[in-house]
Amino acid sequence: MKFVRGMIVVGAGKGDFSGKPRPFLIVRSDLFADHATISLCPLTSVISGTNLFRVSLEASAETGLFRDSEIQIDKVDTLDRNKIVKIIGTIPITTMTRVDDALRRWLEL
Numbered sequence: 001m002k003f004v005r006g007m008i009v010v011g012a013g014k015g016d017f018s019g020k021p022r023p024f025l026i027v028r029s030d031l032f033a034d035h036a037t038i039s040l041c042p043l044t045s046v047i048s049g050t051n052l053f054r055v056s057l058e059a060s061a062e063t064g065l066f067r068d069s070e071i072q073i074d075k076v077d078t079l080d081r082n083k084i085v086k087i088i089g090t091i092p093i094t095t096m097t098r099v100d101d102a103l104r105r106w107l108e109l
Helices: 093-107
Strands: 007-012 021-026 037-044 054-057 069-072 077-080 084-090
Touching (some): 007 037
Antiparallel strands (some): 007 021, 007 084, 037 077
């Protein structure tokens, strides 16, 4: 399976915040598309409204989400590509721009 930046995938995460299969947004550069691991941000349907480091995402056919969600920029994770179960959607380019801004802010880049 080819995984590209901006895809929403379902993966079997790890750790306190993502131990169950859940949706993630791929944030890793496509320059590393063949790498064994993928950097992603988990999604949650618990809306915090913390827009400095969370990006809102509407449920739609494009995203493949059934509930409005937030992209948890503050919980960047890396998974082995074999932990990705399926691709469910993509995000609009305007949302990816907001994700990029939030990642730069969170990581102080």
